Amino acid sequence: MSKIIAIANQKGGVGKTTTSVNLGAGMAALGKRVLLVDIDPQGNTTSGVGINKADVANCIYDILINEVEPHETILETRNEGLHIIPATIQLAGAEIELVSTISRELKLKKALNAVKANYDYIIIDCPPSLGILTINSLTAADSVIIPIQCEYYALEGLSQLLNTVRLVQKNLNPHLKIEGVLLTMLDARTNLGIQVIEEVKKYFQEKVYRTIIPRNVRLSEAPSHGQSIITYDPRSKGAEVYLELAKEVISYE
Ligand code: ADP
Numbered sequence: 001m002s003k004i005i006a007i008a009n010q011k012g013g014v015g016k017t018t019t020s021v022n023l024g025a026g027m028a029a030l031g032k033r034v035l036l037v038d039i040d041p042q043g044n045t046t047s048g049v050g051i052n053k054a055d056v057a058n059c060i061y062d063i064l065i066n067e068v069e070p071h072e073t074i075l076e077t078r079n080e081g082l083h084i085i086p087a088t089i090q091l092a093g094a095e096i097e098l099v100s101t102i103s104r105e106l107k108l109k110k111a112l113n114a115v116k117a118n119y120d121y122i123i124i125d126c127p128p129s130l131g132i133l134t135i136n137s138l139t140a141a142d143s144v145i146i147p148i149q150c151e152y153y154a155l156e157g158l159s160q161l162l163n164t165v166r167l168v169q170k171n172l173n174p175h176l177k178i179e180g181v182l183l184t185m186l187d188a189r190t191n192l193g194i195q196v197i198e199e200v201k202k203y204f205q206e207k208v209y210r211t212i213i214p215r216n217v218r219l220s221e222a223p224s225h226g227q228s229i230i231t232y233d234p235r236s237k238g239a240e241v242y243l244e245l246a247k248e249v250i251s252y253e
């Protein structure tokens with residue numbers, strides 16, 4: 001059984017990409033076959049696993065717009081068991097180009113159906129918006145992980161996200177679930193973090209992962225080396241917590 005998980009929050013900088021790359025790499029390190037899907041025009045997941053976007057022949061844009069088969073876009077990474085459908089800046093045009101397309105919300109779902117059986121997990125890194133690319137992701141997904149940064153206004157904007165999830169459940173994908181809520185970038189030296197944790201737990205209750213991602217400078221360095229934390233610094237706190245998260249997510253199969 002394979003599971004498709006979208007990593008979504010329309011706020012930028014909350015840890016979607018860091019979580020996609022390192023949760024995916026963590027699962028792969030635990031022996032799972034994982035496909036990352038980069039559907040953010042910024043392509044940070046793509047460069048984050050060491051792919052030079054200038055060398056990408058076919059990307060997620062070609063799947064959504066040009067009917068290219070997904071297997072023609074899939075690339076391997078240096079992490080065994082971790083593959084990716086890359087994104088390039090070309091994808092920035094897709095939002096507008098999809099408007100006039102028939103069943104535009106279903107493009108990603110249809111494409112992933114063709115490769116789903118080859119993977120245990122497919123992880124979709126969503127862009128920082130609730131537009132058609134995120135809708136495609138939520139429509140294709142079995143569940144969604146919501147990363148929340150341990151900061152002031154942590155819960156701000158979440159009602160819009162949850163509304164979008166409900167709309168997708170109602171109209172496009174009735175079986176979409178909330179997989180879990182992930183607290184990210186906790187600064188253990190401040191009381192603020194503790195307050196945010198309590199606030200988020202009050203709101204999402206048992207949906208909040210036991211694993212909380214602390215601030216760890218190695219996590220922010222790894223992407224510039226084109227590596228997940230698992231290969232960049234396997235002994236770092238960042239690698240430890242993302243492996244822990246991978247185990248936790250797998251345990252909820
Ligand atoms: P998003 O994809 O939601 O925009 P990112 O994953 O790109 O967020 O994270 C935003 C920035 O914060 C990036 O520069 C990233 O390297 C950094 N970052 C993310 N998580 C951590 C962490 N736990 N510790 C330190 N830096 C982090």
Ligand code: MG
Pocket residue numbers: 016017018040044126
């Ligand atoms: Mg991102």
